[in-house]
Amino acid sequence: MTETPAPKWAKPALEFGPILAFFAAYLWLKDHTFEIGGTEYAGFIVVTAGFIPVFLLAMAALWRLTGHLSRMQVATAVLIVLFGGLSVWFNDPRFFKMKPTLIYLLFGGLLGIGLLRGQSWLQVVMDGVMPLTDKGWTILTQRLTVFFLGLAVLNEAIWRTQSEEIWVYFKTFGLTAAIFVFFMTQGSLFRDHALAEEETGDDKDDKEGET
Template sequence: MTETQAPKWAKPALEFGPILGFFAAYLWLKDHTFVIGGTEYAGFIVVTAGFIPVFLLSMAALWRLTGHLSRMQAVTAVLIVVFGGLSVWFNDPRFFKMKPTMIYLLFGGVLGIGLLRGQSWLQSVMEGAMPLTDRGWMILTRRLMLFFFGLAVLNEAIWRTQTEEIWVYFKTFGLTAAIFVFFMTQGRLFKEHGLPEDDKG
């Protein structure tokens, strides 16, 4: 399926809507306990169970509207199903809390494998969005790899040492803000290694 034009609001709404919905539902149900099939489930588990189909539906809608899902989105969806499903199945929130760690370790590891091969696999998926020289892509890939590994370590530290509510705030806002800040601090790299307009094609 070729990529089609979708309303500008659709992509961010479908990507961030489920995350914000998870956050709002958690604040609403965090102090509640539900008995389902004779088993008690904390609000966090119930919200996680609801988040999985909502996220998958949003990705399906995004694919329907744009005709495209990135590899990162597809991998994230799989890991959400796996780790979210494990949390619900075993009635243990730790699996879902580990999910960001696994995502960032995977992304960082993939970028690292590419670097060991002398390639920037980041360039293959983002070249159209940020035209850079080959050297610029290698530098950005190396930095992003280290950044992903740092986020994995940080997520482990937060969920293992802080309260569940603090982790939910961190997951909803902290991780998103960290990625935004990372790219904002790469301005010098984009300036020094950005391609002229004539070379962007």
């Protein structure tokens, strides 16, 4: 029996669907207060509590669909469960708002540690996605390290100085747009440091010859 390939929209829908669902639910419930077990919970906390299982179900479906999850997706899931759970447990939205800060600090910090060791850990994770020279990977890793650390600082500034609603808009659209713009501006890097098809083909032949 031949398996039917998953539609192309399924993967992005599973990745971004829970985020958009969080945004829509927040707009719907932001001005509501719910009493559960004698404790009052703001709409933000209720939406956060609902977001955690929705996100985990989406990641499980994505794993079933693709057969794997990236280290970044796994780390994100762990932090969402941890800090989302803390926000619900302590009835304090600050934990969940700090989650993007810690995610980007984690990613930026790990890339930075790799650079200090003379390695591009980004290359290890994404080498099959973007064939670049070693120098290209180093430059991209340096830029992405600074970018992630900048996003961590920006998230802290937004949630600590702006309203909750502004932070939700920033988290839903601002962070996604920032990452998209970052990679769009790396066109010259990808062009100048891309591996030629002949070179990648030679590498592949060499690996096959070694086996």
